[in-house]
Every structure is written in C-alpha cells, then in structure tokens.
Amino acid sequence: MLLLIAAIYFFYINVKKIVGNIHLGRDLKINDNRRKRWWLMFRVAIGQSKMTVRPVSGIMHILVYVGFIIVNIEMLEILIDGIFGTHRLFAFIGKYYYVLGSIFEFFAFAVLFGCLIFLIRRNILRLKRFWSKEMTSWPRTDANIILITEILLMSAVLTMNATDGILQIRHEVHYAFVGSFPISSILQPLFINFSTNTLVFIERFCWWFHIVGVFAFLNYIPYSKHFHVFLAFPNVYYSKLRPKGEIENMPSITREVKLMIDPNAIVPAPEETAEQFPFGVKDIKDLTWKNIMDAYTCTECGRCTSSCPANITGKKLSPRKILMDIRDHAEIVGKDKAKKKEKLDDGKSLFDYITTEELWACTTCNACTQECPVNIDHVSIILNMRRYLVMEQAASPGELNSIFTNIENNGAPWQFSHEDRLLWANNLEMNIK
Ligand code: SF4
Numbered sequence: 001m002l003l004l005i006a007a008i009y010f011f012y013i014n015v016k017k018i019v020g021n022i023h024l025g026r027d028l029k030i031n032d033n034r035r036k037r038w039w040l041m042f043r044v045a046i047g048q049s050k051m052t053v054r055p056v057s058g059i060m061h062i063l064v065y066v067g068f069i070i071v072n073i074e075m076l077e078i079l080i081d082g083i084f085g086t087h088r089l090f091a092f093i094g095k096y097y098y099v100l101g102s103i104f105e106f107f108a109f110a111v112l113f114g115c116l117i118f119l120i121r122r123n124i125l126r127l128k129r130f131w132s133k134e135m136t137s138w139p140r141t142d143a144n145i146i147l148i149t150e151i152l153l154m155s156a157v158l159t160m161n162a163t164d165g166i167l168q169i170r171h172e173v174h175y176a177f178v179g180s181f182p183i184s185s186i187l188q189p190l191f192i193n194f195s196t197n198t199l200v201f202i203e204r205f206c207w208w209f210h211i212v213g214v215f216a217f218l219n220y221i222p223y224s225k226h227f228h229v230f231l232a233f234p235n236v237y238y239s240k241l242r243p244k245g246e247i248e249n250m251p252s253i254t255r256e257v258k259l260m261i262d263p264n265a266i267v268p269a270p271e272e273t274a275e276q277f278p279f280g281v282k283d284i285k286d287l288t289w290k291n292i293m294d295a296y297t298c299t300e301c302g303r304c305t306s307s308c309p310a311n312i313t314g315k316k317l318s319p320r321k322i323l324m325d326i327r328d329h330a331e332i333v334g335k336d337k338a339k340k341k342e343k344l345d346d347g348k349s350l351f352d353y354i355t356t357e358e359l360w361a362c363t364t365c366n367a368c369t370q371e372c373p374v375n376i377d378h379v380s381i382i383l384n385m386r387r388y389l390v391m392e393q394a395a396s397p398g399e400l401n402s403i404f405t406n407i408e409n410n411g412a413p414w415q416f417s418h419e420d421r422l423l424w425a426n427n428l429e430m431n432i433k
C-alpha cells in the first residue's frame with residue numbers, strides 16, 4: 001500500500017512538472033471540429049494507423065502496445081492481493097480465470113517477443129534511423145532501458161505463473177487451483193525438480209519484482225521518450241486539421257499587405273494581440289503549448305528524419321533533432337523557472353540548439369508531418385523560427401533578400417516591375433482571332 005501511494009505521488013509530481021513545462025508556451029485556442037478530432041485520435045493514436053505504413057515495426061509495435069495494456073490489467077488483481085494479503089483473489093471465477101490468464105500470457109509473450117525484435121533491430125542490425133547524429137548515448141540508452149524493462153517484467157509474469165502452476169498440484173502449501181496457463185506451462189520443466197521452498201521463493205520474488213518494477217517504470221516514464229504513451233492521445237486530438245501545406249499567416253502582416261495592394265480597401269484591424277502572434281519564435285515562450293507538447297510526445301522513432309529530403313540529401317536538418325532540442329531546452333527553462341519563480345531566461349535561446357543552416361534547409365515538403373505516427377507538426381516550428389530570423393533579425397539568406405526587395409519595389413519576386421511584364425511581346429506579331 002505504501003509503495004502504491006509513493007509511486008502515484010512521485011508520478012503525479014513528475015507529470016505536473018511536464019505539464020508546467022508545456023504551459024511555458026503561449027496560449028492557443030483549439031476547440032473546433034470536436035467530432036473530427038475524436039475520430040482522428042481514435043484512428044491515429046488508438047488505432048495506430050500511421051504505424052502500419054512500415055508493416056514490420058508497425059505490427060510489432062501494435063502487439064507490444066496492446067499487450068502491455070492488457071497484461072497490466074492483471075496488475076489489478078496483483079494490487080488487490082498486495083493490499084489485502086490475498087493470493088489470486090479472482091480465482092473464484094473458475095474457468096473464466098483460466099481463459100483470462102491464458103489471454104494475458106499470450107500478450108505477455110507477444111510483448112516479450114516484440115521487445116526482443118526491437119532490441120535486435122536497434123543494437124545488432126543497427127537501423128540507420130536509430131544511429132543518426134542526434135541519437136547520442138542517452139536516447140539510445142533510454143530506448144534500451146525501456147525494452148529491457150518490458151522484457152524483464154513479462155519474464156517475471158511468466159515465471160511467476162510457471163512456478164505457481166507447479167505449487168498448485170504439490171499441496172504442500174496452499175495455492176488456489178487455477179490450472180497451468182499455456183505459455184508458462186512450457187517453462188515448467190525448468191522448475192519441476194526444485195524444492196517447494198525454492199519454488200515459493202521464486203514465485204514470491206517474481207510477484208514482488210513485477211509490482212515494484214511496474215511502479216519504478218511508471219516513475220521512469222516521465223524522464224523518458226516513453227512519455228508518449230500518455231501524450232500521444234491529446235497530441236493527436238489537438239493536431240492541425242487544415243491542409244498540411246497551408247502556412248499560417250500573421251493577421252497584422254496580412255492586413256498590411258492587403259492595404260499595400262489596394263490602399264482603398266477596407267481591412268479591419270485584427271483582433272489578435274502581439275502576444276498571440278509574435279514575430280516568429282526565438283525561445284520556448286514564443287512557441288505555443290502545442291509545439292512544446294509535440295516535443296514531449298516525440299517517440300524518437302526517426303520516421304520523420306528518414307523521410308526528410310533535406311536529410312536524405314546530406315543537409316544538416318533532422319526534424320527529429322528539432323523536437324529533441326525543444327524538449328531539452330524546455331526542461332532547462334522549466335527548472336530555471338521553478339528555481340527563480342519569475343525568470344524564464346537561462347541565457348540561451350532555441351538558436352543555441354538549432355542552427356540557421358538546419359532551418360533554411362527545410363523545403364516545407366511536409367514529408368515529416370505526414371510520416372509522424374503521433375501527428376507532430378515540425379514545419380510550423382521551423383517556419384516560425386525562420387519568421388523570427390527574417391522579421392526580427394533581417395537575417396534571411398541572400399537569395400531571399402533580393403526576392404523581398406523585388407516584392408517591395410516591383411510587387412513581384414522578379415527584378416522587373418509588373419507593368420513591364422508584357423514588354424517581351426511588344427514586337428511579336430499576334431494573330432488573335
Ligand atoms: S518539411 Fe522540412 S523538415 Fe519536414 S521533411 Fe520536408 S524538408 Fe524535412
């Protein structure tokens with residue numbers, strides 16, 4: 001009971017910190033199209049529709065995801081047994097207990113098998129997307145810790161059931177008879193010659209290992225990329241619903257442009273304040289809360305980077321790294337805020353993490369947002385950081401500067417006035433009927 005309370009308390013504290021960090025971003029109202037959003041969440045987050053685009057990893061991931069949820073339903077009985085000192089409290093449901101136990105075992109094995117394959121893909125086959133530059137030692141270790149923990153937890157469940165099954169028929173100690181479940185019974189020959197005391201020790205050890213392991217894992221998750229198991233759902237719910245390529249204009253600038261084109265036009269002043277639409281993004285506080293939630297939801301799977309044309313052609317840009325940088329910086333700013341209460345400035349900005357070379361390498365093709373299994377919008381972050389460079393720093397690349405000057409002077413991106421656009425046709429003989 002004490003362990004349960006401590007686990008929930010520390011988990012709550014850690015989640016509160018992350019929620020606080022997400023709220024370092026500026027406000028953004030998203031409450032439109034609720035029905036569409038629920039459907040999207042059901043399809044993409046629960047149904048994992050984007051995962052199966054790559055069938056091997058997609059199907060394995062679904063097995064691990066569903067399996068981990070189902071196996072942890074068994075935790076309910078383990079928790080109640082722990083609190084009241086009972087053993088297999090729900091055994092009284094008879095054959096249904098056997099059926100449920102068998103299903104749990106099937107999924108425990110699926111999780112174990114899936115995690116083994118993932119470990120092999122990461123560490124032996126060394127898939128390129130798990131070994132690129134931003135996957136430094138911590139992200140790689142984090143992924144391995146998650147996979148190894150899940151393997152150990154599932155092994156504990158199967159070993160517990162195997163020894164329990166033998167103890168049920170020895171009658172030297174009282175173990176409720178529920179039968180031997182199909183997968184753990186395969187392991188029983190390993191334990192059959194052990195003394196009853198040793199079997200009881202192994203069974204109890206696995207029981208404690210499982211419950212303490214789950215509590216410890218629960219409290220590890222907020223420090224890990226694995227936090228996506230919680231954030232994937234709200235993150236997909238609050239996805240951008242407009243077409244991917246539609247770029248968000250600043251209302252105040254749009255108004256200026258409309259008035260430049262037609263000085264007599266009646267264009268009402270926008271209701272949005274400068275805080276809602278700053279001139280681009282320099283630091284965490286200029287991002288929206290959704291941008292920061294994107295960063296905390298990133299699973300570091302690398303699907304975005306592996307489909308990014310800029311990255312594939314050897315440019316410095318990796319969309320995954322942009323998200324990882326934002327999360328790292330949000331952590332530091334969040335800690336800073338907790339210490340100093342008021343100040344959000346740790347002396348660094350996002351430009352200390354993300355270089356202009358990376359930002360200008362983006363073609364805005366949206367392959368990254370299309371591939372991302374949790375609907376992260378990398379492009380809006382990249383474009384808003386570029387917007388800051390252009391509008392606040394006048395630091396756009398030379399090619400863009402001449403385009404901007406031409407638009408300002410000629411109303412077109414070329415060096416010629418739009419009035420001269422048809423000069424090329426002056427000496428041509430036109431035969432228009
Ligand atoms: S939009 Fe930019 S970051 Fe995303 S895949 Fe295309 S080039 Fe890469």
Ligand code: SF4
Nearest residue numbers: 298299301302304372
């Ligand atoms: S941004 Fe999306 S696709 Fe890219 S690594 Fe993170 S979760 Fe994977």
